[in-house]
Structures are given as structure tokens and as C-alpha cells.
Amino acid sequence: MEIMSKVFELKEVADGFEIYLNGMTILKHQVDHPMIFVGYGQEKIEMYRGNFDIRDYVIERTALRYAIVEEKEDSYLIQLRKFEKCEPSLILVVKEEEQRLKVEFIKAEPTINRFWLRVEADRDEKVYGCGEQLSYFNMRGKNFPLWTSEPGVGRNKKTYVTWQADVKDRAGGDYYTTNYPQPTYVSSKKYYCHVETTAYADFDFRKQDFHELQIWDVPKFVLFEAADTFVELVEKITDLFGRQPELPEWTYNGIWLGIQGGTQMVEEKLQRALDKGVRVGGVWCQDWQGKRITSFGKRLMWNWRWNPEEYPNLDQKIKEWKKQGIRFLGYINPYLAVEGDLFKTANEKGYLALNEQGETYLVDFGEFYCGVVDFTNPEACDWYKQVIKENLIDFGLDGWMADFGEYLPTDVVLKSGESAKLMHNAWPVIWAKINYEAVKEAGKLGEVVYFMRAGYTGTQKYCTLLWAGDQSVDWSLDDGLASVIPAALSTGIIGCGLHHSDIGGYTSLHGNKRSKELFQRWAEMAAFTPVMRTHEGNRPYDCFQFDGDDETLEHLARMTEIYVTLASYTRQLVKENAERGIPVQRPLFLHYEQDQASYDIQYEYLYGPDLLVAPVYEQGKTRWEVYLPQDEWVHLWTGQVYNGGTVEVDAPIGKPAIFYRKSSSYRELFERIAKI
Amino acid sequence: MEIMSKVFELKEVADGFEIYLNGMTILKHQVDHPMIFVGYGQEKIEMYRGNFDIRDYVIERTALRYAIVEEKEDSYLIQLRKFEKCEPSLILVVKEEEQRLKVEFIKAEPTINRFWLRVEADRDEKVYGCGEQLSYFNMRGKNFPLWTSEPGVGRNKKTYVTWQADVKDRAGGDYYTTNYPQPTYVSSKKYYCHVETTAYADFDFRKQDFHELQIWDVPKFVLFEAADTFVELVEKITDLFGRQPELPEWTYNGIWLGIQGGTQMVEEKLQRALDKGVRVGGVWCQDWQGKRITSFGKRLMWNWRWNPEEYPNLDQKIKEWKKQGIRFLGYINPYLAVEGDLFKTANEKGYLALNEQGETYLVDFGEFYCGVVDFTNPEACDWYKQVIKENLIDFGLDGWMADFGEYLPTDVVLKSGESAKLMHNAWPVIWAKINYEAVKEAGKLGEVVYFMRAGYTGTQKYCTLLWAGDQSVDWSLDDGLASVIPAALSTGIIGCGLHHSDIGGYTSLHGNKRSKELFQRWAEMAAFTPVMRTHEGNRPYDCFQFDGDDETLEHLARMTEIYVTLASYTRQLVKENAERGIPVQRPLFLHYEQDQASYDIQYEYLYGPDLLVAPVYEQGKTRWEVYLPQDEWVHLWTGQVYNGGTVEVDAPIGKPAIFYRKSSSYRELFERIAKI
Missing domain, CATH: 2.60.40.1180 (Golgi alpha-mannosidase II)
Structure with missing residues (x-):
């Protein structure tokens, strides 16, 4: 008797087995063609301001050559052994579940902490996804470490900016560094593969005949699902991961102007824009909660409540602007600066993560220090949701940047007892979920929008909007204007269909200054994305601004007019994304x-x-x-x-x-x- | 019955054994503490003008946990297995041979091409040697790939020169890149360890409790030998590898002036130096066989015979200079430029290495191409020795730079059928041996001296003098003046006790220009090395020269006077090196x-x-x-x-x-x- 599945087929062959998905050989195992390798290693992980230096020493890596396949009622149970006559190292349960091929893994050898799975590949196959990839949309030919981190400044070891960032701040990054990695890829053979894990992973697409997926743990399971078309495939992906809600209707009123410097400054800049005919949907003021100056540039206070000294009368202004159709957006992240009252409260209540000595763990964010709200503590989560509801939503914010999430140090001690190495990648999604639940509990889903750069598996459901993170204010392929296009396409193909970026980019370091031309070209692109939003940049005086001259304001007025006019089309795309998971920005x-x-x-x-x-x-x-x-x-x-x-x-x-x-x-x- | 050895002791312990050398635990093996790992990998080796990009994909790496020790007449035979009940993967023969501990390896599993041996280490132990190391004399805390190559321009990924060299020419190098690697180290615990192999190796000294020696092959054997003092240890090392002959007496007459540009230029520059009181032992004219200009700078013709157009009357001049106590030195290397008559002869006779298509392999040396004399062909070796004897020695040369040896491409097809991957590291020593035998056969050992930068195991015996290769004309630690000191110490400790360097350095690229101060400081150091020698540099007009001004000539006159006066002391050191292998330049x-x-x-x-x-x-x-x-x-x-x-x-x-x-x-x- 054979297990009946419309999804997959398992055939026993000499010394092994083959698994077919939609007629394709997806997994193949024989003594001389092992599918899985296991072993153990010792990693060394160093973090410096969100940039990670990760090295591995693989002590053993052994093929599991010997398989025994048993047919159970609704699954195959496969024991994998290193040698013919030894205990199994790993047990696989292969089955159909919700019309997907699911391969579960049960670790039978306790020392295993390295796992490599080979998936059969064709020579001309292409692969996409793995979260937000800024340098390569098609990942074939390279390997992709999957670990949420700063994306890097320059992101190409051959550029002088990258080299300077590396030497001065260890911050240059590389083609794979990203705020939002995810162990899920889509193949041009019209299937997706998702590995359920939060451990460090490295997907290697360099081999001609197989993809090798490395995970620093035995993953819970791997899912495969095929479709007849790519449209159907993205629908299936978002069936699995969830879908984003639609954008609030007020978004389509126009651009979100990123302005800082206090109430009066916002008023002035907003009025100038409106006078010039710029269509404005919101003002986005990161420094609504105060600011600080560091050698990096202008930074924020990181104590999440209205700062009335910086923004006098803001409570009233928000109401006035709303009447004009202009919403107010702010900023929050999951860290608390030691100087603030929220840090004090969280610290007293035991809501902050600890170091190995049992003291509050302080993370260096670049000349200032913060506590990490411990999201493995349900009470801490509830408290943080309350902060969002009271200090942000109730105060009148209709949106915010929910920044960061990538900095969980791997030596932090968490309330739940879970390993920080395993929680590091999970963190951005818990952070998204806290935002999601706070908004939902306030009854504001579809009315409030928050945008994030960090992500991982599950971001699809919990993040209302992605932004592409911190690009350099330049024309570089890996870190400039161009890079946000593969970013949108890669996240879109795995179910995050709402993407946008800082118009003009953000990072102005090592001689990079934002030019008027770059700002204008970026604005033109943004008119054809779900959301238009400007950012001052980290060094506003080194960056050309939206109100830098009349010509730019007029150009922006026209682009926002296009954006607003296009809304009847865009709205449909956003709806399609919410209902079917088809991204707004799509690969050809x-x-x-x-x-x-x-x-x-x-x-x-x-x-x-x-x-x-x-x-x-x-x-x-x-x-x-x-x-x-x-x-x-x-x-x-x-x-x-x-x-x-x-x-x-x-x-x-x-x-x-x-x-x-x-x-x-x-x-x-x-x-x-x-x-x- | 126990095998009687004064050198080592092997004790069986639970699940394994321990080997003691001079009372120290040197090797230790237990099921939970495996000493050897084996596996197989696929390497990718790309060469660009002597710089190598080497990547490995280790497919399996497995501990050989299960040992069976058998006592034979004069040795222990140890079978090592992956599992208790399987065939052995490796067989070890442990014995005393010529008062050394010798561990021979017999590969029993044919697929093995990766081998890792762990040698017991103390936490505060230090290690030295591994050929010529320019960045770290004490290698503890880092790993050292051992593969002869260009040393790199800059050799430190944090310097701008290195970055430029990398981006423009793939030529930056790193702390471990060297012309002369050798799989031999000396421990501060007063023993040496030598691995007999020519395969790519990587000695990892980063671990606290063991050194891990990786070799891309099963090595023939490993030798260990301890001593009561370091002086005794270097004697033992040179007992093993051989010793250099003494320098010819004429060396002590003074500096070797590196001059190019033809007979008249040499005459003029030499006379100016002599007039200023510079003590001169020789003139060294690289371009005696002609020159060419490339974007890198001044290069040579690479056709190894007197070029009478460039050097009219040289045959007579050599005799005149000799009468004045000034010898003539030239230049040769193991490649033949396609334009020359020697290439033509070698090509016709089949003395050049081939590519996979059976055609003559041409190597890119930077805007010109050369054939590789195939040293695995005894006839080619004899012919090349003949070239040296006739064109160099008989012509009147008393010395030469025997340059290069590091460029053997790994895809070259050799006459002997040996793998180029295994011959790559062996090449510099064969090249040294050809020089050695040519000089010996001409009856000129101790009268003629040639100096080399490339080396490997055996260089000790066959190379009459090392020079430190091509330093940048700067003050950088990794590639400037300072770097030649660890270079001399590391080669000295493994038996190459005669070392010197280009006064003022060589490589002038990416904005580096040789200053007068650098030249003078380098000359001062050189007075306290066995040989003083100047070099014009690759871009003579960007480099301050020995005759750049009167002050420099006077400084050099004084330094050469010191060198000549010191000769009665230096001569003794050189003799001690020839007789006992104690290096001239010694670590404290x-x-x-x-x-x-x-x-x-x-x-x-x-x-x-x-x-x-x-x-x-x-x-x-x-x-x-x-x-x-x-x-x-x-x-x-x-x-x-x-x-x-x-x-x-x-x-x-x-x-x-x-x-x-x-x-x-x-x-x-x-x-x-x-x-x-």
C-alpha cells in the first residue's frame, strides 16, 4: 500500500529514496548521494553596533548515508544513519500536511548542532527570496547567510565607502547583510522551500546540482509546495505566513514628509510644501520624543513618549493636521535609553534582558546605551504594548517607524531561558507582533500603519509595511537607489507585498552627500510604490532636502500628484496583496x-x-x-x-x-x- | 614488552593512547578526544599573477575515534576507525627514527583528501616558523595557510594600500601570504614539528588546548623532536633540513649596489659611490639580459643571457670590476618570455609545461607571457642547469637573484604526471636545487651566491641566501621596513639563517614613494645583516635612490664601512650557521x-x-x-x-x-x- 498524496510521491530506489513534488525530483537520497549531513561546530559571534562578525569551526560534518524507510499510516518514517550498523542520528517524518510536503526532523544524536540539507537543483534554475536581499534578487551562484543585522554601509567590499565603513566602524556589510533575512526561497521551478528554524542559517546556491541549506540546529521541519503559476505560488506562500492588512485610506492623500526639529519647524516646512502644491498624507517626526547628537549624526532620545519641550503644543497640532487630511507619524523601537523614565520603570519591574552576571544588559547603539525589553517575558510584552497604546496611539499617532529589532546580542540572558542565539532572528517578528497586537487591541488595524526594516519568518502577517532600511545617499548598486528594487522584489516574492524606502536614502558617511538629482530620481521611483516618504538623513546638512529649492518642490508636487492620481489603481493592488498575497511591486x-x-x-x-x-x-x-x-x-x-x-x-x-x-x-x- | 625509545613514550590509556616527547604530552587520543579528523573536500583555486584565491568546500570531516594499538618490533602500529566496527580509515606507524619521533600515515580510505591533526598545546605556548612570516613571528592566535604565492602589496586588509591593491590587481595579500611557507613550526616548549607534505596546508594556532594542522592530503609523515635549549633545537632542525654554505668571502667587501640601465650607467653610479667612500662588494644588474616597461613599472626581458645592446662590453667590464674587488651579479628566474630564443628552444624540445589541451602553458606575469620550464622533466632540469652554467657562471656572474618560483598554476600538466596542486609548493625548492646543482657542478659553491625569495621545505640546504621579497617602500608593519625582521627571525628559526632585504623596499604602487629617510633607516638595519644590497624599486623615479644626494651617499659610506669592519664578527656567525645551523639574526x-x-x-x-x-x-x-x-x-x-x-x-x-x-x-x- 502506498500513502496517497496529491502533493508528493516517495519512491524507494537502490540504497535510498526519491521524493517528487509536482512531478519534480525535490529530494534524493542514496548511499553515494546523501541528502543530509550533520555535525557539530563552535561558532564565534561578535556584535558591534548591530554588525556581526560570525565565524564557525566545524568540528565534524558527516553524511547520513544509510536510510531505512518505513511506511506509517499517513507518513513515511525515515531513519538516517552514519553507518549501516549504528543508531540513527536523525529521524525524518515525511508527510502531506495542508497540501504541503512536510519533512519533520527528530534529532536522535544529541550533539548535533550543524545540519545541511541538499535540495536537488537544475543547472539553469534560479532562486529568489530569503527575506530582503538588496544586492541579488536571483541568488543562484552565491551563498546567503541568514542573520538579522545592520545592512551595512556600502555593502560591497570593492567600494571605498564600504572599506572606510569597515575599517572605521566595522560597518561595511556585504552583499548578503540585511535587516530581514528569512530561510525561505522560491525557485524558478515554481516551488517554494521554507525551513522552520530561527537558528543562524546559510543557504548556499553555488552548486550546480543541489542547493545546500545549512542550519546551526536541527530545524523543526522543512516545507515544500509547488504551484502551476508564480501568482498561485505567492498566494500559497501567504496562505502559510499570513498577509498584510490594507494600507489606511489616508495614506493615499499624499507623501509622508519626514521632518524634524520641533512643532514650528514642522509647521513651516509643511506649509511651504503645501503652498507649492505637494500632496501630503502625513508628517513623520522621528524626534517627537526628543533627540541627541552623536558623531554619526542626529539621533533620537529613545524614551517613547511625547517630548513637549521639543514639540510644544503637539497634542493640539495633531488634531488640526488631521482635519486637513494630514496624519501625524512618529517613531519607536524596542530599546530604552538609560536616561529615560521608561528605562527606569522597565528596569525596576525586571522587564529588561540581563547579562551573564545577572545585571541589566546595556547595548551600545553608538555613543549611548540602552536596555533591551525582554520580549520572552509576557509581562514585559504587555507593558510595551501598553506604552504603544497610551503613548503613541492614544496621543494621536496614526503611524510610526517601528525601527530596529536586529541587535539582540547572543550573550544576553532571557527571562524564558531560551538561547539568545536562537532568539536573535526571532526578535524582529516578536517586535512586529507587539506592534500588531497593540494596534489591534486599540481597534486601529487598517487605520494605523507602522513600518519596519527588520524581519524574519512571520513578518508577513505582523508587519503592516516594510521600508528598505538605511541606504547610502548615493548611486551605488549595492547600497544606493538601485538596491531598493531587488529589496522590494525579494520580500514581495515571499509574501511581504508592501514595500517602500527613504526618498533620497539615509546614510551620509565617508564623504557621501545626497544630491538634488538623487533625491529627484528616488522620488520619481517612490511615486510608483505603495507609500512615498522622505527622510532627512542621518546628517541633514549633508543631504539635499525635499524643500532644498523651488524646482525640487515643484518636481515633488508633480510626483505626489501622480501618486495620488494613481491611487485608484494602487488601492486595488494593495487590496490584492491583503487578500491574495500578490505583491504590489512584482518581478517581471x-x-x-x-x-x-x-x-x-x-x-x-x-x-x-x-x-x-x-x-x-x-x-x-x-x-x-x-x-x-x-x-x-x-x-x-x-x-x-x-x-x-x-x-x-x-x-x-x-x-x-x-x-x-x-x-x-x-x-x-x-x-x-x-x-x- | 615496551618499545625502548629515549625519544618518545607511548602509553595506552582508556579508549586511547598518549605520546610523550621529552616528558611532554605531544599527542593524545581518546574516543572523546580524537587526535585526527579526515574527510574530503572540493577546493577552488584561482591564480591571478601569483596571487591566489583559494576556497574550500569540506564535504565530510569525521573524527577517527576508535584506535587499536599494536606493538611491533620497533614501532607501534595504530589503526584508526570512524566507528568501532568498521574498516580503518588510517593506519599510523609510530617509531623512533634518527632520534626523532616519526609518525607515518598510511591512507586506508581512498577518498580522503583532507586531514587534520591535533597536537596538544598549552595555553601560554608560543609558536614560530612556518617558513617566512612577515606579519607575525609568534603565530599563536591565528591560522596560517601555507601556499607559496606573491606576498601581497600592503598585506593588511585595514590599510588603504592593501585595499587598492586588492581592488585593482587582486594583489593586496594578507598577514599570512608569503613567498616561502613551510609546514614546520617551533614551539616555545622547545620542540619542532614538521609535516612532510607539499599539499596545501593550513596550520591553525587559534585554539587554547591544541594546534590543528590541516593538510589537503594525507601527509607522508610527521616528525617531532625536542631539545633542552633552543640553540640545540635549531641545530637539530638543520640536521634534518640541511644547512646553507658560507657566503663567499668577497661579500664582505661591501654592499651590492642594485643598478640598472646599461654598462655606462653602472660605471657612473658605481664610480660616484666609490668616490664618496661607499664600500662596494658587487654591482647587481637585473637588466643584464634586457628590460621592458609595463604599467607596473620597469620589468625584465626574461631571456637569460647577456644582452649586449643593453650592456655593451659587459664581458670585459666584469673582469675589470673583479680586479677592483667588485663582483658582478645578475638575475634569472624559472620562466621564459615568449619573445626570447630560450623559450623557442625549450618549447621545441618539449621542456615547457603544458595546459590541459596539450599546448604550451603561458602564464600572465603582468602584460607579458611566459612558459614554465617543467622541472618534473629531468632533461629540462639539465638543460636549465646548463643555461645557468653557460650563460651566467661561465659569462662571469658571481651571483644572481634566483627570482620567483611561486607561480606554478594548479591546472598545469606536468611531464611526470604529478598533480600541479601537489607540485606547487615543491616548485621553489626544485628551483633552488637547480641553482645549487648548477653552481656545485661548476665547482663554485662558496664562491657564487644566489638569493631567493620563494621557498619551502628543503630551501635550507639548496638556497645560498634568502631575501625578504618585495616590500612596499613604506613604514607599514605588515609590508614595510619592520616586516623584514619577523621574516628573518621566522626563517632563521627553521634553519635558513642567511637573510637580507632590498634596502628601501621595492614596491612603489598606489601612491607609495620611497623617501630618503626610509632608505637611510633601511640601510642602517642592513649593515647588521649578512648582506647589504640596494634595489632601484619597481618605479625608480618614485623611489629615493642610494645616490639621491651627497648626504645619503655619505650615510651609506659610513654604514658600509661599519658592515665591512664588522665582517670579522659576521663571518663567524655565518660560519656557525653553515656548521651548526644557528641563524645569524636570532630572536632574543x-x-x-x-x-x-x-x-x-x-x-x-x-x-x-x-x-x-x-x-x-x-x-x-x-x-x-x-x-x-x-x-x-x-x-x-x-x-x-x-x-x-x-x-x-x-x-x-x-x-x-x-x-x-x-x-x-x-x-x-x-x-x-x-x-x-
Whole structure:
């Protein structure tokens, strides 16, 4: 008797077995072709301000060559042994569960803390996802350590900025460093693979015949699910991880202006923008709770309540702005600066994580120190939710940046007794969940929006909006304007369909200064993302600002007008994301599966099914080369029709390379936009 | 019955055994404390102009936990197994041979190509050697890949020069990159350990309780030998590897001036030096066989015969100079430029190594290409020796730089059928041996001297003199003046006791230019090494030259006078090196074993037993801090007596920090020198 599954098939072969998913060989095991290796290692993990130096010493790594397959009622039980005549090291339970192929792992050899799984691969297969990947959308050909951290400044060991950041602050990062990793990938063979673990992982896509997934623990299970189309596949992914709610309607009123410096400054800058015709949906004031100055630049106070000295009369102003259709957004993160009253309260109540000596663990955030709210303590979580509800929501905030989440040190002692090494990756999601529950308990889901950069498995459900983290204010591929496009595509393909970024980027270090041109190009791209939002940058005086001159304000007015006009289209995409998990920004192959070239495009995207956006991400360009999949595409600004292939179009400032599908039902809307 | 050995003792313990050397536990094996791991891996080795990018993918690494020890007539035979009930993976033969502990390895599992041996270590133990190490004399705390290569430009990932060299030419190197690696280390516990292999190796001295020696092959054997003193230990090391002959007597006539540009240029520069009182032992003209210009700088023609266009009348000049006590030195290396007649001959005769397609393998040496003389072909070796004898020795050369040896590509096809991966490290020694035999067959040992930068196990016997390779013309610790001191100490401790370096350094790239001060400081140090020799540098016009101004010539005249005057002392040291293997430049602990601080001194050296040299290796310094072991030390220039500890002395240009032992029998000589 064979186990009946429509999802997978397990066939015993000489010395092993093969598992088929949707007709594909997905796992294959034989004595001479082992599928799993186990071992143990000693890692060395050092954190410096959110940047991690992680080294491993693998003491043993052994193939589990010998398999015994047993058929149970609704599953296969597979014992894996190192030698023919020894106890099993690992037991696998292979079954169908909720129409997915699930392989559970039971550790039988207690010393195992390293685990490698090989998944069968084709030579020309491509893989995507693994959280938010800023350098490579298609990850084939590289390995991707999966550990939430600072994304790095420069993120390319060959750039001078990266080298300076490394040498001065250990902060340069690399192609894989990200705030939001996730042990889930999507294959061009139309399946996804998800590993259920929070341990450090490293997915290696360099081998021709297999992907090797390394996890520093035996994972609970691995899931595989295939689909007939990529659209169906992303639906299935979000069936698994959950889906984001829709954005609040007020978002579509216009841009969120990032302004700091107190009530009067906000009033002045806002008025100037409105006078120039900028459509404004909100003002976002990080320093609503106070600020401090460090050598890095302008930083915040990290005591999460209204600072009336910095923002006199803010309670009233929020109400006035709301009447004008302009919402107020603030800032919070999961750490408490030692100087604040919230730190004092949390410390007294025992809500902060401890060090190995039983003292409050203080984390260096760059010339100031903070306690870590211990999210493994349910009371601490409840208290922090209360802080969000009272100090943020009740005060009148309709949104905030829910920053950070990546800094859990691996030597922190947690209330639950759980290992910080295993909780490190879990932290961003607990942080998201606390925000989610606070908003939900306040009855404000769909009305309040918070945006996060950190993430991990589960972010899909608990984070209302992603932002791409801290880009450098430059044109670099790995850390500048271009990098947010693969970021949006990679998170989108694994179920986080709402993405946006700081217009103009954030990090101004090592000689980087934000230019007017960069700001304008970034704003043009942002008009074709779910949310437009500006940021002053870490060093506002080194960064060109939205109100830097009249021309820029006028350009921004036009771009926000486009954004607002496009809302009837965007709203539909956002709804589709909430209901089916189809991301707003989409890789070309999502709708053009037959087009082989589209699988390698990472600096263009489909904005919904009907718009193709090719942001100009190089300095000084007024013409731009665009790849169009086979279809009838109308160039937005000229009306010229193209049938696919590589085309070059005029793309001066104000006219980014945008195309719409000729047969789109939104054609009239797009034509209206072309005239703005 | 126990095997009687005065050298080692093997004791069986529960589940294993322990091996004692001179009373120390040197190897220890138990089921829970395995001594050897084996496995297999797939390496990826890429060479770009002598710089290697080497990556490994270790597929399996398994402890050999289960040992069966059998006593044979004069040895122990140990079978090592992965599991209790399986075939042995490795067989060890442990025995005494020529008063050394020898552990032979017999591979029983054919797939093994990775091997890790753990040697017991103490926490405060220090280790030295491993060939020529330019960044760390004491290697504890780091791992050292052992693979002959370009040493790197900058050699420190935190310097801007290194970063530029990496990004522009993949040439930056790192702390361990060296022309001369060797799988042999000396422990502060007074033993040496030598691994007999030419495979890629990586000795890891980072662990507190053991050293882990990784070899990409099962080595033939490992040797251990202990001694009661370090002096005795270096004697034993050179008993094993062989000893260098003495330097020719003419060496002590003075400096070897590195001059290029043709006969007339040499005449002029030599005369100017002589006029200024510089004591000259030789002129060294690399371009005696012609030159070429590349973007790197001035390069040579690589066709090993007199170039009469470049050097008219050289045959006569050599004789004239010889009469004046000035010898002529040239240059050769083991590659043949495609443009030359020697390439043509070698190619026709089949003396050049081939590529996988059976064509002559051409190596890129930086804008020009060369064939590799195949030293696994005895006929090619004989022919090359003949080239040396006829074109160099018979022509009148009394010395030469025998350059390179590190560039054997790993995908080259060799006549003998041996793997290029295994021959790569062996190459420098074969190259040394060819020089040695050519000189010996010409009856010129002790009269002709050649100097090399590349080396490996066996260099001790076959190389008449080392030079430290291509330093940057700067003050950097890892690649400048300072770096040649650990280089001399590390090679000295494993039996290469004759070392020197390019006065002023060589590599002038990425903005580095040689200053007058650097040249002078380097010359001062060189006066206290076996040989003084200048080099123009790769970009002569970016480098201050020995005849850059009168002051420098006068300084050099004084330093060469010191060198020549010191010859009666130096000659004794060189003799001691030839007879007993005690290096000329010695670490402080060689004679002050009780002095714990001396074990970490790497930028000072004893020049023989009676002089302590502390070169000024920082720019703009006129005072210098020196560590003196407990003894009575007389400061050379002031006569002030110190009793040890850290002292600070005046050390302006011309008066480097030099001390002599008050009780030295050479005291009068030193006092004479102090007055020069």
C-alpha cells in the first residue's frame, strides 16, 4: 500500500529514496548521494553596533548515508544513519500536511548542532527570496547567510565607502547583510522551500546540482509546495505566513514628509510644501520624543513618549493636521535609553534582558546605551504594548517607524531561558507582533500603519509595511537607489507585498552627500510604490532636502500628484496583496513566465500587472535602456508603443521610464497621469 | 614488552593512547578526544599573477575515534576507525627514527583528501616558523595557510594600500601570504614539528588546548623532536633540513649596489659611490639580459643571457670590476618570455609545461607571457642547469637573484604526471636545487651566491641566501621596513639563517614613494645583516635612490664601512650557521630562554650572541624604545650600560639603536665601530 498524496510521491530506489513534488525530483537520497549531513561546530559571534562578525569551526560534518524507510499510516518514517550498523542520528517524518510536503526532523544524536540539507537543483534554475536581499534578487551562484543585522554601509567590499565603513566602524556589510533575512526561497521551478528554524542559517546556491541549506540546529521541519503559476505560488506562500492588512485610506492623500526639529519647524516646512502644491498624507517626526547628537549624526532620545519641550503644543497640532487630511507619524523601537523614565520603570519591574552576571544588559547603539525589553517575558510584552497604546496611539499617532529589532546580542540572558542565539532572528517578528497586537487591541488595524526594516519568518502577517532600511545617499548598486528594487522584489516574492524606502536614502558617511538629482530620481521611483516618504538623513546638512529649492518642490508636487492620481489603481493592488498575497511591486516573470530573460531582471518591476517601472538609477542619465517582456507596452510620456525586447527611451528628470500595458483597463487613468 | 625509545613514550590509556616527547604530552587520543579528523573536500583555486584565491568546500570531516594499538618490533602500529566496527580509515606507524619521533600515515580510505591533526598545546605556548612570516613571528592566535604565492602589496586588509591593491590587481595579500611557507613550526616548549607534505596546508594556532594542522592530503609523515635549549633545537632542525654554505668571502667587501640601465650607467653610479667612500662588494644588474616597461613599472626581458645592446662590453667590464674587488651579479628566474630564443628552444624540445589541451602553458606575469620550464622533466632540469652554467657562471656572474618560483598554476600538466596542486609548493625548492646543482657542478659553491625569495621545505640546504621579497617602500608593519625582521627571525628559526632585504623596499604602487629617510633607516638595519644590497624599486623615479644626494651617499659610506669592519664578527656567525645551523639574526629568546617577555619581541633581533639590533621602523623618530633581556648591554654610540628591561635611547639617522654585550670578546671591535 502506498500513502496517497496529491502533493508528493516517495519512491524507494537502490540504497535510498526519491521524493517528487509536482512531478519534480525535490529530494534524493542514496548511499553515494546523501541528502543530509550533520555535525557539530563552535561558532564565534561578535556584535558591534548591530554588525556581526560570525565565524564557525566545524568540528565534524558527516553524511547520513544509510536510510531505512518505513511506511506509517499517513507518513513515511525515515531513519538516517552514519553507518549501516549504528543508531540513527536523525529521524525524518515525511508527510502531506495542508497540501504541503512536510519533512519533520527528530534529532536522535544529541550533539548535533550543524545540519545541511541538499535540495536537488537544475543547472539553469534560479532562486529568489530569503527575506530582503538588496544586492541579488536571483541568488543562484552565491551563498546567503541568514542573520538579522545592520545592512551595512556600502555593502560591497570593492567600494571605498564600504572599506572606510569597515575599517572605521566595522560597518561595511556585504552583499548578503540585511535587516530581514528569512530561510525561505522560491525557485524558478515554481516551488517554494521554507525551513522552520530561527537558528543562524546559510543557504548556499553555488552548486550546480543541489542547493545546500545549512542550519546551526536541527530545524523543526522543512516545507515544500509547488504551484502551476508564480501568482498561485505567492498566494500559497501567504496562505502559510499570513498577509498584510490594507494600507489606511489616508495614506493615499499624499507623501509622508519626514521632518524634524520641533512643532514650528514642522509647521513651516509643511506649509511651504503645501503652498507649492505637494500632496501630503502625513508628517513623520522621528524626534517627537526628543533627540541627541552623536558623531554619526542626529539621533533620537529613545524614551517613547511625547517630548513637549521639543514639540510644544503637539497634542493640539495633531488634531488640526488631521482635519486637513494630514496624519501625524512618529517613531519607536524596542530599546530604552538609560536616561529615560521608561528605562527606569522597565528596569525596576525586571522587564529588561540581563547579562551573564545577572545585571541589566546595556547595548551600545553608538555613543549611548540602552536596555533591551525582554520580549520572552509576557509581562514585559504587555507593558510595551501598553506604552504603544497610551503613548503613541492614544496621543494621536496614526503611524510610526517601528525601527530596529536586529541587535539582540547572543550573550544576553532571557527571562524564558531560551538561547539568545536562537532568539536573535526571532526578535524582529516578536517586535512586529507587539506592534500588531497593540494596534489591534486599540481597534486601529487598517487605520494605523507602522513600518519596519527588520524581519524574519512571520513578518508577513505582523508587519503592516516594510521600508528598505538605511541606504547610502548615493548611486551605488549595492547600497544606493538601485538596491531598493531587488529589496522590494525579494520580500514581495515571499509574501511581504508592501514595500517602500527613504526618498533620497539615509546614510551620509565617508564623504557621501545626497544630491538634488538623487533625491529627484528616488522620488520619481517612490511615486510608483505603495507609500512615498522622505527622510532627512542621518546628517541633514549633508543631504539635499525635499524643500532644498523651488524646482525640487515643484518636481515633488508633480510626483505626489501622480501618486495620488494613481491611487485608484494602487488601492486595488494593495487590496490584492491583503487578500491574495500578490505583491504590489512584482518581478517581471510573475506575469511573463515564458520570458526567460525576465528571470534575471532585478532593477525593473511590474507595478501591478499593468505598469512597468524602470527607475533611472545612474547619475547624469537622460536616456534609459529598458527590457520589456513580450506584450504591447505604451511608453507613458510619449504614447509610443513597443512590443517587447530591449528599448531605449528618453528619461529626463521628471519622466522616469514607465510603461503601461496597452490592453489595461486602467488605460484612461494612465493617460491622465501622463499629462500631470 | 615496551618499545625502548629515549625519544618518545607511548602509553595506552582508556579508549586511547598518549605520546610523550621529552616528558611532554605531544599527542593524545581518546574516543572523546580524537587526535585526527579526515574527510574530503572540493577546493577552488584561482591564480591571478601569483596571487591566489583559494576556497574550500569540506564535504565530510569525521573524527577517527576508535584506535587499536599494536606493538611491533620497533614501532607501534595504530589503526584508526570512524566507528568501532568498521574498516580503518588510517593506519599510523609510530617509531623512533634518527632520534626523532616519526609518525607515518598510511591512507586506508581512498577518498580522503583532507586531514587534520591535533597536537596538544598549552595555553601560554608560543609558536614560530612556518617558513617566512612577515606579519607575525609568534603565530599563536591565528591560522596560517601555507601556499607559496606573491606576498601581497600592503598585506593588511585595514590599510588603504592593501585595499587598492586588492581592488585593482587582486594583489593586496594578507598577514599570512608569503613567498616561502613551510609546514614546520617551533614551539616555545622547545620542540619542532614538521609535516612532510607539499599539499596545501593550513596550520591553525587559534585554539587554547591544541594546534590543528590541516593538510589537503594525507601527509607522508610527521616528525617531532625536542631539545633542552633552543640553540640545540635549531641545530637539530638543520640536521634534518640541511644547512646553507658560507657566503663567499668577497661579500664582505661591501654592499651590492642594485643598478640598472646599461654598462655606462653602472660605471657612473658605481664610480660616484666609490668616490664618496661607499664600500662596494658587487654591482647587481637585473637588466643584464634586457628590460621592458609595463604599467607596473620597469620589468625584465626574461631571456637569460647577456644582452649586449643593453650592456655593451659587459664581458670585459666584469673582469675589470673583479680586479677592483667588485663582483658582478645578475638575475634569472624559472620562466621564459615568449619573445626570447630560450623559450623557442625549450618549447621545441618539449621542456615547457603544458595546459590541459596539450599546448604550451603561458602564464600572465603582468602584460607579458611566459612558459614554465617543467622541472618534473629531468632533461629540462639539465638543460636549465646548463643555461645557468653557460650563460651566467661561465659569462662571469658571481651571483644572481634566483627570482620567483611561486607561480606554478594548479591546472598545469606536468611531464611526470604529478598533480600541479601537489607540485606547487615543491616548485621553489626544485628551483633552488637547480641553482645549487648548477653552481656545485661548476665547482663554485662558496664562491657564487644566489638569493631567493620563494621557498619551502628543503630551501635550507639548496638556497645560498634568502631575501625578504618585495616590500612596499613604506613604514607599514605588515609590508614595510619592520616586516623584514619577523621574516628573518621566522626563517632563521627553521634553519635558513642567511637573510637580507632590498634596502628601501621595492614596491612603489598606489601612491607609495620611497623617501630618503626610509632608505637611510633601511640601510642602517642592513649593515647588521649578512648582506647589504640596494634595489632601484619597481618605479625608480618614485623611489629615493642610494645616490639621491651627497648626504645619503655619505650615510651609506659610513654604514658600509661599519658592515665591512664588522665582517670579522659576521663571518663567524655565518660560519656557525653553515656548521651548526644557528641563524645569524636570532630572536632574543634563543639566548635568553628564561626571559618571558623576549618571546613576544618581533621587531628586534640578536645579531649573533653579542649584538642586539632594534631598527627604527617608524617615520620621524629620533628616540627609540628598546627591550633588553637581563644582561649587561652597552649602547653602541654612547657607551652607556643597561641591565635589561625597556629603555629609551637617542636614535637619530645614522645611529640606530644597537647594543653589545659588555662581556663580549668582540668588545674592542664594537668600540671601533662606534667611532666610524
